[in-house]
Amino acid sequence: xxDPHAPHADHSKHYIKIWIALLVLLMVxxxxxxxxxxxxxxxxxxxxxxxxxxxxIKAYLVIKHFxxxxxxxxxxxxxxxxxxxxxxxxxxxxxxxxxxxxxxRWTNDAAKKVVDxxxxxxxxGGHGEPEKH
Amino acid sequence: MSSSAFPxxxxxxxxxxxxxxxxxxxxxxxxxxxxxxxxxxxSYIMHRIGHPEWASQAEHTxxxxxxxxxxxxxxxxxxxxxxHNAAEMKDGKKAAKFLWFTILGAATFLVVKSxxxxxxxxxxxxxxxHTFWSFYYTAAGIHGLHVxxxxxxxxxxxxxxxxGKDLQRVEAVGLYWHFVDIVWIFLFPLLYISK
Amino acid sequence: xxxxATDTAHGDGxxxxxxxxxxxxxxxxxxxxxxxxxxxxxxPHWLIKYFWSTDHKIIGxxxxxxxxxxxxxxxxxxxxxxxxxxxxxxxxxFYGRVTATDYNALVTTHGxxxxxxxxxxVLIAALGNYLIPLMIGCDDMVFPRLNRLSYxxxxxxxxVLIYSFFVDGGxxxxxxxxxxxxxxxxxxxxxxxxxPLWLFAVALEFAAFxxxxxxxxxxxxxxxxxxxxxxxxxxxxxxxxxxxxxxxxSVGPLIAGAVMLMFDQTIGTGFFDPNKGGDPVLWQxxxxxxxxxxxxxxxxxxxxxxxxxxxxxxxxxxxxxxxVLYTAVGTGxxxxxxxxxxxxxxxxxxxxxxxxxVTTLLISIPVAEMVFVYIATLFGGSIRLTxxxxxxxxxxxxxxxxxxTGIFLGASGADIYFHxxxxxxxxxxxxxxxxxxxxxxxxxxxxFPKMFGRYMNDTWGKVHFWISIISFNCIFIxxxxxxxxxxxxxxxxxxxxxxxxxxxxxxxxxxxxxSLVVLLVTQVIFLVNFFYSMVKGxxxxxxxxxxxxxxxxxxSPPPHxxxxxxxxxxxxxxxxxxxxxxxxxxxxxxxx
Ligand code: HEM
Ligand SMILES: [Cu+2]
Numbered sequence: 001x002x003d004p005h006a007p008h009a010d011h012s013k014h015y016i017k018i019w020i021a022l023l024v025l026l027m028v029x030x031x032x033x034x035x036x037x038x039x040x041x042x043x044x045x046x047x048x049x050x051x052x053x054x055x056x057i058k059a060y061l062v063i064k065h066f067x068x069x070x071x072x073x074x075x076x077x078x079x080x081x082x083x084x085x086x087x088x089x090x091x092x093x094x095x096x097x098x099x100x101x102x103x104x105r106w107t108n109d110a111a112k113k114v115v116d117x118x119x120x121x122x123x124x125g126g127h128g129e130p131e132k133h
Numbered sequence: 134m135s136s137s138a139f140p141x142x143x144x145x146x147x148x149x150x151x152x153x154x155x156x157x158x159x160x161x162x163x164x165x166x167x168x169x170x171x172x173x174x175x176s177y178i179m180h181r182i183g184h185p186e187w188a189s190q191a192e193h194t195x196x197x198x199x200x201x202x203x204x205x206x207x208x209x210x211x212x213x214x215x216x217h218n219a220a221e222m223k224d225g226k227k228a229a230k231f232l233w234f235t236i237l238g239a240a241t242f243l244v245v246k247s248x249x250x251x252x253x254x255x256x257x258x259x260x261x262x263h264t265f266w267s268f269y270y271t272a273a274g275i276h277g278l279h280v281x282x283x284x285x286x287x288x289x290x291x292x293x294x295x296x297g298k299d300l301q302r303v304e305a306v307g308l309y310w311h312f313v314d315i316v317w318i319f320l321f322p323l324l325y326i327s328k
Numbered sequence: 329x330x331x332x333a334t335d336t337a338h339g340d341g342x343x344x345x346x347x348x349x350x351x352x353x354x355x356x357x358x359x360x361x362x363x364x365x366x367x368x369x370x371x372p373h374w375l376i377k378y379f380w381s382t383d384h385k386i387i388g389x390x391x392x393x394x395x396x397x398x399x400x401x402x403x404x405x406x407x408x409x410x411x412x413x414x415x416x417x418x419x420x421x422f423y424g425r426v427t428a429t430d431y432n433a434l435v436t437t438h439g440x441x442x443x444x445x446x447x448x449x450v451l452i453a454a455l456g457n458y459l460i461p462l463m464i465g466c467d468d469m470v471f472p473r474l475n476r477l478s479y480x481x482x483x484x485x486x487x488v489l490i491y492s493f494f495v496d497g498g499x500x501x502x503x504x505x506x507x508x509x510x511x512x513x514x515x516x517x518x519x520x521x522x523x524p525l526w527l528f529a530v531a532l533e534f535a536a537f538x539x540x541x542x543x544x545x546x547x548x549x550x551x552x553x554x555x556x557x558x559x560x561x562x563x564x565x566x567x568x569x570x571x572x573x574x575x576x577x578s579v580g581p582l583i584a585g586a587v588m589l590m591f592d593q594t595i596g597t598g599f600f601d602p603n604k605g606g607d608p609v610l611w612q613x614x615x616x617x618x619x620x621x622x623x624x625x626x627x628x629x630x631x632x633x634x635x636x637x638x639x640x641x642x643x644x645x646x647x648x649x650x651x652v653l654y655t656a657v658g659t660g661x662x663x664x665x666x667x668x669x670x671x672x673x674x675x676x677x678x679x680x681x682x683x684x685x686v687t688t689l690l691i692s693i694p695v696a697e698m699v700f701v702y703i704a705t706l707f708g709g710s711i712r713l714t715x716x717x718x719x720x721x722x723x724x725x726x727x728x729x730x731x732x733t734g735i736f737l738g739a740s741g742a743d744i745y746f747h748x749x750x751x752x753x754x755x756x757x758x759x760x761x762x763x764x765x766x767x768x769x770x771x772x773x774x775x776f777p778k779m780f781g782r783y784m785n786d787t788w789g790k791v792h793f794w795i796s797i798i799s800f801n802c803i804f805i806x807x808x809x810x811x812x813x814x815x816x817x818x819x820x821x822x823x824x825x826x827x828x829x830x831x832x833x834x835x836x837x838x839x840x841x842x843s844l845v846v847l848l849v850t851q852v853i854f855l856v857n858f859f860y861s862m863v864k865g866x867x868x869x870x871x872x873x874x875x876x877x878x879x880x881x882x883x884s885p886p887p888h889x890x891x892x893x894x895x896x897x898x899x900x901x902x903x904x905x906x907x908x909x910x911x912x913x914x915x916x917x918x919x920x
Pocket of ligand 2: 620
């Protein structure tokens with residue numbers, strides 16, 4: 001904050017604006033999902049990408065305007081980025097084993113079997129995408 | 134939890150960084166929470182990508198209730214920041230009022246959640262029925278626990294704030310609350326939109 | 329350090345001058361606010377004083393004594409299972425016959441107790457609590473009640489763990505690493521109650537240390553004495569802080585993993601069950617992503633203790649203070665990139681094994697650098713071989729062996745052979761024993777006069793030192809030899825494995841076990857010396873070792889509030905020994 005001795009101004013209008021923006025963004029992330037559902041379109045990629053893009057924007061708005069992280073001491077932001085980076089390192093190190101079911105001279109037969117059976121059940125119309133066609 | 138009865142050490146009132154002690158501690162708390170949620174969500178994401186067949190389970194989550202709860206949490210974040218705003222203007226009563234609004238949001242969130250879960254469990258989608266649902270209940274459960282704890286702490290702070298006591302805590306608990314909100318912002322697409 | 333905004337700037341309601349410009353204050357200017365300077369009040373009941381206190385020194389002692397008690401449990405466990413290995417089937421004195429299930433439970437208990445309930449509480453929580461406020465010149469931790477809560481959680485976790493020994497099926501026996509599916513399914517581990525209780529105890533302990541860590545970090549960041557800049561903070565405080573941050577950053581995924589494993593155990597989810605779409609290797613990653621940084625979490629405070637002791641007893645400035653600091657931060661960061669070296673043969677992708685081999689070899693560079701810095705500090709100093717100094721020097725020597733053997737294991741090709749042999753056991757005991765015991769003894773003997781206002785007996789201290797060091801080496805050198813010959817680490821009775829009974833292998837096991845018995849019995853010397861000196865030792869003055877750091881500039885033991893003459897102001901760094909302009913060879917941080 002700028003000067004601790006200055007009387008604090010009322011920022012409530014600004015906060016309400018941000019809140020409205022957040023709600024609008026939420027709607028934006030819902031639109032592709034609704035369209036896909038109503039028109040039976042297979043646009044999972046678009047749905048997911050918009051949803052996550054919107055999530056990042058929403059998070060940014062909350063961090064900047066509600067948590068005031070951008071005007072906090074720099075190292076607080078760096079601390080959070082470091083923590084996130086560690087999580088990326090974790091996922092980076094683990095994903096070759098957990099996300100994939102085969103690699104250089106190894107296969108994870110149990111996982112492959114589960115995936116195959118699951119996909120078959122879906123094709124057979126188990127609970128997969130009941131409204132299609 | 135009365136803060137006046139307890140003699141606060143001089144250490145607590147120092148501020149070599151320029152960040153108040155309570156707020157600094159909340160920043161560190163959030164840092165440690167990032168990796169807790171990072172662990173469970175990272176594991177979930179890797180499994181989702183490795184298991185395309187989970188999509189047919191994710192079909193059954195209720196996007197509308199998820200979206201409604203997002204609105205609830207976003208709004209409770211608004212009242213948390215308005216409480217902070219009031220505290221900055223040294224208006225303890227108003228700050229307390231906004232905190233109670235946030236607590237109301239927390240309660241609504243939890244009520245909706247339990248309604249949603251009851252419905253799903255009755256439909257046979259339990260924590261053991263499929264590993265997708267295991268992640269679903271675990272991730273949302275850990276988050277829900279944070280909502281619950283946040284609500285309780287906020288009630289304690291609101292009572293004090295109404296008396297004009299320890300107003301600096303209003304901001305600190307607000308920061309925690311915004312963090313809980315952000316986690317949900319990501320849980321929503323992860324559990325309710327990716328299908 | 330600029331410090332204009334305090335919490336007063338954010339709507340402080342609790343009564344002191346809302347425009348106080350400085351975060352650095354003096355106790356006398358505070359009137360009725362910082363009630364710690366009001367010393368006139370009546371002494372509380374002793375139960376309240378020792379069990380419900382928020383004083384950081386008392387909490388530090390609680391951690392210390394709990395840790396020491398747990399060390400007895402961990403020590404007893406290792407005695408019993410080592411006896412079984414040396415003399416299979418014998419009825420072990422004070423225990424009886426050791427069944428295979430007992431054996432597993434004892435090994436698991438030993439490992440988890442020594443790391444989670446001895447090394448962590450003694451090195452970080454006890455010393456951190458005791459030393460941080462004293463060394464940075466303030467009256468307490470910033471959150472005294474949070475501090476008390478953190479100890480209480482820790483105590484509950486210890487009680488839960490001990491309770492788990494007595495439940496149906498006995499204590500958990502799936503090793504301290506708790507790999508599923510063994511740990512996840514009661515059909516496999518046969519401890520339907522013991523396993524979840526163990527996991528719960530560990531998770532609770534993590535929560536306690538998270539709270540403690542946040543408290544430590546906030547205290548050091550915000551509440552240093554007036555004038556104490558970043559690079560005036562003693563190395564041991566820095567190390568505890570860096571360790572707390574490492575802990576915070578690495579334990580999160582494992583807390584999440586613990587919840588997942590708990591569900592697998594108790595309600596039958598399949599997070600780690602491949603037949604349900606889960607993955608057991610994920611647990612190993614979650615565990616070691618914490619587990620490797622964890623070894624640096626305990627290493628760094630030990631390194632810090634050694635820095636304090638060797639500077640004081642060689643009367644020299646720490647060689648390259650800033651390098652030590654940057655190295656510690658660098659090592660900490662790098663420790664997040666090596667974890668999968670524990671999983672080389674767990675079925676991880678070989679390409680990842682290459683990467684983790686390289687990072688593992690890289691991390692030995694900063695560790696070696698720190699050791700060199702300490703040796704350079706000793707070089708040319710006027711060395712006084714007191715008991716704490718002996719321990720500190722022994723730490724450097726013994727830890728070196730541990731670090732060097734880590735390089736053998738880090739090379740993924742060699743590790744295919746060494747993995748899960750006694751070579752690994754010997755490797756990590758050459759690191760953990762110096763950390764958890766040698767460094768702790770250095771710390772306890774060094775700070776004892778401050779903690780209790782009396783000296784420990786130096787002669788008995790040295791007797792204890794020499795027997796401990798010799799017997800320690802006699803335990804683990806044989807284990808290196810055994811491991812190099814392929815001795816597998818998870819075997820209950822070697823007589824069933826003729827290949828592992830060949831030419832003298834059993835003799836080495838017996839040698840290790842007998843040395844262990846000597847090591848354990850020797851600790852009685854320490855305990856007697858410790859408790860006897862507490863009440864009957866020679867009285868110690870305020871600054872018996874003529875050291876510079878602030879804890880020596882207040883009475884021994886320090887009263888509630890720590891600095892009766894007002895909180896100190898710092899003028900210089902912590903290691904100004906043998907300064908040419910001064911008559912005395914030391915220069916306290918707060919002396920003008
Ligand atoms: C800070 C001091 C260290 C400590 C406390 C430590 C501790 C440990 C522990 C506890 C284990 C085995 C855990 C188990 O399987 O139950 C281990 C294994 C290992 N350590 Fe260390 N270590 C340290 C330093 C190093 C260094 C400097 C290196 C390499 C440069 C290293 C490389 C390894 C490797 C590769 C293994 C895996 C061996 C295997 O399981 O096959 N360690 N260490
Ligand atoms: Cu390691």
